[in-house]
Amino acid sequence: MLEILIHGAVSSAIYAMLAVGFTLIFGVARVLNLAHGSFYALGAYGAYVLTTQLKVPLFPAALLAVALVALFGVVVERVLVRPMRGSQLAVLMITLAVALVVEQALFLTFGSEYRNVPAFVDEKFTIGGVDVGGQRLLALGVGAASVGTLWLFIQRTRLGSAILAISQDPVAAGYMGIPSDRIFSIVMAISAGLAAAAGVLAGPFLSVQPTMWLLPIVKAFAIVVVGGLGSIPGSILAAMMLGYAETIVGYLISTSWTEIVSVFATLLMLVVRPAGFFGRRAAF
Amino acid sequence: MKRMAVLATAVGVIGIWASPGAAQQAKPIRIGVPTAMQLQVGRDTQDALKIAIDEVNAKGGVLGRRLEMVVADETENPETGISAIKKLTADDKVDVLIGGYTSGVTLAQLPHISTAKTIYLGVGAASPSITAKVKQDYDNYKYIFRVGPLNAAHQARQVTTFISGFVKGELGFGKIAIVGENAKWVQDLVPLLKKGATEAGADVRVTEFFDTQTSDFSPLFAKVKDSGAQYMVVILSHASSDVFAKQWYDSRFPMPYGGIDVKSMDGDFCDRVGGKSVGEMAANFAVRAPLTPKTVPFFDEFKKRTGRSPVYTAFGAYDAVHIYAEAVTRAKTIEAGAVIKELEKTSYVGIPGMIEFDDMHDVKAGGKGPSLLFAQWQDKCERQVVFPKELRTADFVSPAWLKK
Amino acid sequence: MAGKRLDLAGATAFVALMVVFPLVFDSRYLIGVLTVSAIYGIWAVSWDFMSGLTGRENFGHSLFIGVGAYTAGFLNTLLGVSGWWNLPAAMAVAVIFALVIGLPTLRLKGPYFALAMLSGAVIMQRLVLIFWEQTGGEEGINGIEPLIRSQLGFYYFVLGVLVAITVLLLALARSHWGLVLRAIRGDEATCQAAGLNVTFYKIASLAISAACAGAGGAIYAHYQLQVSPQLFAVVTSITIITMVYVGGMASIYGPVGGAILLVLLTELLRNFGEWRLMIYSCTLILILFFLPHGLIAPTWQRFRSRFGRRP
Numbered sequence: 001m002l003e004i005l006i007h008g009a010v011s012s013a014i015y016a017m018l019a020v021g022f023t024l025i026f027g028v029a030r031v032l033n034l035a036h037g038s039f040y041a042l043g044a045y046g047a048y049v050l051t052t053q054l055k056v057p058l059f060p061a062a063l064l065a066v067a068l069v070a071l072f073g074v075v076v077e078r079v080l081v082r083p084m085r086g087s088q089l090a091v092l093m094i095t096l097a098v099a100l101v102v103e104q105a106l107f108l109t110f111g112s113e114y115r116n117v118p119a120f121v122d123e124k125f126t127i128g129g130v131d132v133g134g135q136r137l138l139a140l141g142v143g144a145a146s147v148g149t150l151w152l153f154i155q156r157t158r159l160g161s162a163i164l165a166i167s168q169d170p171v172a173a174g175y176m177g178i179p180s181d182r183i184f185s186i187v188m189a190i191s192a193g194l195a196a197a198a199g200v201l202a203g204p205f206l207s208v209q210p211t212m213w214l215l216p217i218v219k220a221f222a223i224v225v226v227g228g229l230g231s232i233p234g235s236i237l238a239a240m241m242l243g244y245a246e247t248i249v250g251y252l253i254s255t256s257w258t259e260i261v262s263v264f265a266t267l268l269m270l271v272v273r274p275a276g277f278f279g280r281r282a283a284f
Numbered sequence: 285m286k287r288m289a290v291l292a293t294a295v296g297v298i299g300i301w302a303s304p305g306a307a308q309q310a311k312p313i314r315i316g317v318p319t320a321m322q323l324q325v326g327r328d329t330q331d332a333l334k335i336a337i338d339e340v341n342a343k344g345g346v347l348g349r350r351l352e353m354v355v356a357d358e359t360e361n362p363e364t365g366i367s368a369i370k371k372l373t374a375d376d377k378v379d380v381l382i383g384g385y386t387s388g389v390t391l392a393q394l395p396h397i398s399t400a401k402t403i404y405l406g407v408g409a410a411s412p413s414i415t416a417k418v419k420q421d422y423d424n425y426k427y428i429f430r431v432g433p434l435n436a437a438h439q440a441r442q443v444t445t446f447i448s449g450f451v452k453g454e455l456g457f458g459k460i461a462i463v464g465e466n467a468k469w470v471q472d473l474v475p476l477l478k479k480g481a482t483e484a485g486a487d488v489r490v491t492e493f494f495d496t497q498t499s500d501f502s503p504l505f506a507k508v509k510d511s512g513a514q515y516m517v518v519i520l521s522h523a524s525s526d527v528f529a530k531q532w533y534d535s536r537f538p539m540p541y542g543g544i545d546v547k548s549m550d551g552d553f554c555d556r557v558g559g560k561s562v563g564e565m566a567a568n569f570a571v572r573a574p575l576t577p578k579t580v581p582f583f584d585e586f587k588k589r590t591g592r593s594p595v596y597t598a599f600g601a602y603d604a605v606h607i608y609a610e611a612v613t614r615a616k617t618i619e620a621g622a623v624i625k626e627l628e629k630t631s632y633v634g635i636p637g638m639i640e641f642d643d644m645h646d647v648k649a650g651g652k653g654p655s656l657l658f659a660q661w662q663d664k665c666e667r668q669v670v671f672p673k674e675l676r677t678a679d680f681v682s683p684a685w686l687k688k
Numbered sequence: 689m690a691g692k693r694l695d696l697a698g699a700t701a702f703v704a705l706m707v708v709f710p711l712v713f714d715s716r717y718l719i720g721v722l723t724v725s726a727i728y729g730i731w732a733v734s735w736d737f738m739s740g741l742t743g744r745e746n747f748g749h750s751l752f753i754g755v756g757a758y759t760a761g762f763l764n765t766l767l768g769v770s771g772w773w774n775l776p777a778a779m780a781v782a783v784i785f786a787l788v789i790g791l792p793t794l795r796l797k798g799p800y801f802a803l804a805m806l807s808g809a810v811i812m813q814r815l816v817l818i819f820w821e822q823t824g825g826e827e828g829i830n831g832i833e834p835l836i837r838s839q840l841g842f843y844y845f846v847l848g849v850l851v852a853i854t855v856l857l858l859a860l861a862r863s864h865w866g867l868v869l870r871a872i873r874g875d876e877a878t879c880q881a882a883g884l885n886v887t888f889y890k891i892a893s894l895a896i897s898a899a900c901a902g903a904g905g906a907i908y909a910h911y912q913l914q915v916s917p918q919l920f921a922v923v924t925s926i927t928i929i930t931m932v933y934v935g936g937m938a939s940i941y942g943p944v945g946g947a948i949l950l951v952l953l954t955e956l957l958r959n960f961g962e963w964r965l966m967i968y969s970c971t972l973i974l975i976l977f978f979l980p981h982g983l984i985a986p987t988w989q990r991f992r993s994r995f996g997r998r999p
Binding site for chain 3: 032080083084086087088089090093094096097098100101103104105107108214218221222225229256257259260263264266267270271274275
């Protein structure tokens with residue numbers, strides 16, 4: 001029971017980091033960024049390259065990896081996404097193409113073998129009889145902290161209000177003098193940075209190989225839609241739901257069934273409550 | 285006038301005398317290589333082929349013809365695999381095919397290989413269904429051979445021996461858990477494994493399959509731990525072995541594990557997981573040990589040329605070239621029918637052992653033939669053969685946190 | 689008027705080119721590539737008819753392809769049914785699936801609909817893998833009999849089916865039906881208020897789209913002689929959407945060109961070895977960036993307006 005609680009929490013934290021960034025950029029810029037998974041992958045690979053090949057110590061390497069990926073996200077947004085923002089499908093397609101290019105670049109540079117991202121915390125902890133790897137607990141902690149911080153940031157700061165304003169009504173926000181283009185870049189940086197952080201934290205105990213971007217983005221997509229597009233609390237709630245659903249099914253039935261149960265739950269959610277938990281935008 | 289005539293005759297004579305030499309500049313024999321180019325198995329297949337081809341060409345080629353190779357990416361997708369075969373046979377017009385990795389892709393390619401009437405020497409796919417077709421429909425599928433690896437059924441038998449002879453026999457662990465990825469070859473293999481293990485007196489406490497995409501093994505580990513097993517037998521191929529090893533280590537899982545772990549066959553697997561697989565025992569088709577006179581020289585040559593340790597497809601690829609070359613030489617032609625008859629008579633000392641084919645054109649296991657070696661990752665990521673006893677290079681070492 | 693004649697001339701020229709091409713090059717490999725590209729064309733055109741016109745992007749088109757292919761596979765290997773019967777059978781099964789998944793989800797819009805359809809396809813893929821004993825798991829169903837033994841014959845057959853479906857769907861798109869679908873894209877509420885049975889049109893167009901996709905799936909099964917769960921994958925759906933996009937959304941004929949272009953591209957880039965997919969993806973980015981309305985349809989439209997107005 002406790003096992004499920006803890007491992008479910010770890011999964012939820014990672015999913016939350018991925019989903020919140022995804023929903024943020026959608027809420028603000030109406031962009032379905034299929035390259036979001038690539039940010040996750042690049043975070044992990046960045047940490048790998050910096051620590052293993054450039055011998056940068058762990059903590060600075062992690063920060064640097066996140067920063068570099070955030071920068072990459074901004075570049076992608078400026079160069080490829082912004083000109084296409086007229087059509088949602090166009091943005092979707094071009095971010096998908098970016099994801100493919102990143103995957104191929106990783107294949108060609110690092111080969112298909114998975115790479116090792118060193119863990120921050122190597123020891124094992126036993127909590128109430130449950131063995132948990134230290135890195136997982138770190139991922140849980142940092143994940144929860146960063147998502148929480150982001151939520152506070154959006155609620156309490158001026159920049160946060162600007163972000164909220166744009167996501168509610170871009171035109172009115174423009175009238176109020178809010179520089180939407182600059183905000184988009186900032187949001188993209190936050191979004192990419194969060195995804196990269198998830199990659200850095202989860203890399204040590206999950207798989208790091210070039211195709212690692214696809215599954216997270218499909219899950220993030222599902223979480224974000226179920227939580228309600230553009231809603232951060234919705235994404236957090238849905239991320240927890242998915243994380244726990246997967247863990248519970250895995251423990252009680254079998255890991256072969258986790259995928260299908262979560263996808264089925266997603267479908268059910270869409271049929272029953274299409275706008276998601278807190279979706280403001282109507283689904284139909 | 286006369287000088288002209290002499291000159292002309294001389295030229296004519298030289299011309300006639302030189303023409304067998306001119307005929308020797310004959311078309312090279314083309315080897316088509318359908319393989320997963322972006323994966324390690326694909327890279328090593330190609331590199332091993334190059335080594336073998338260079339060796340054969342240095343000795344004058346086959347029937348006076350050089351060997352050359354053409355590669356086509358089959359990825360892990362049957363559709364791409366089928367078009368790779370079509371490209372190699374219809375467009376590049378190769379004389380023989382050597383390659384393969386994913387069983388699903390190879391199975392999809394079979395009818396198209398058969399239509400092209402081209403000999404296919406498999407080096408990577410283990411499903412018994414591939415060679416079963418040879419017996420079911422000899423006329424159409426006689427072109428298919430498997431040089432490596434040992435098919436899944438053979439592997440199952442050898443893992444059973446590992447369980448009864450080593451896990452229970454030597455380590456004294458009677459209670460085992462069997463954990464495998466949700467792939468068809470594993471699902472075919474596990475029942476055989478379970479039966480054999482139980483017959484050998486082991487108590488199979490739990491059998492679990494997990495999705496190949498799984499990246500979180502905690503639920504699985506929890507189940508295995510709760511079952512009371514003392515040793516975890518794994519069957520992994522496409523699954524995330526690295527994550528498995530890392531999570532096993534991170535949670536200081538209370539039992540050792542071992543079995544078939546294809547990714548663990550990589551020479552640098554242990555380094556790639558930061559040393560966290562120390563303690564795991566994985567089956568290998570060959571390690572750098574004198575299994576046959578060819579083994580060590582091959583490992584060294586491969587390391588020299590590529591800086592890497594070869595994965596299992598490399599052994600099959602290298603041996604396949606030589607087997608084919610010898611068969612063609614014996615048949616004195618590259619016409620498929622004749623070569624097939626010679627291939628069936630193959631008795632070749634390869635890298636993992638003596639290669640001979642059974643009536644389904646499948647490499648025979650056991651005896652002098654290739655067999656699985658169970659090697660353990662030990663301190664400083666050194667790999668030592670622990671089972672079978674005859675080839676043991678070091679004793680079993682318990683994982684650090686399990687040492688009493 | 690001249691525009692229409694030009695369209696007809698263009699279409700005829702295209703079909704003639706496709707017919708003559710393999711005769712000129714006489715390569716079994718090329719015929720194979722063209723056949724597969726024609727099948728993808730069928731899938732792309734069927735997607736465009738529903739999603740292109742109504743603007744409801746269906747991210748689960750692979751579901752219909754997969755069930756069509758597996759139906760053909762099962763009927764052929766288990767019951768020995770010939771391919772000719774499997775085509776209508778596959779279409780029927782695909783339509784059933786369209787109704788099952790379409791009825792509860794067609795009221796959704798945009799990303800919600802996309803995700804719902806995607807989920808449907810993923811569930812089906814998972815089920816096929818879970819029930820591996822019956823479906824062959826990731827090895828799929830092998831040993832399907834070819835529909836037509838001759839390579840060239842098969843190609844012409846698929847080409848014929850592609851042309852027939854394109855013509856049929858084009859006709860539908862240009863008719864009252866297409867008008868309604870486009871209106872639904874614009875403003876569904878108004879359509880409903882105007883008394884149109886919006887639900888019927890949406891479901892029917894999804895069913896038609898599914899039927900064509902299923903037929904394509906069955907043809908695929910009898911051509912490749914095997915089916916595997918990869919047919920249900922997200923990647924398959926996305927590949928098809930990319931083809932439609934490159935061809936020109938909502939044009940119906942554009943996706944044919946998109947399909948042929950992209951399949952040819954992936955094959956012809958084989959000479960680049962390991963770099964094949966990288967170059968393909970970069971080319972894709974260039975096309976998507978510089979030609980956001982697609983390549984085929986806009987080009988034809990431009991050609992048409994230049995030459996179509998001559999007396």
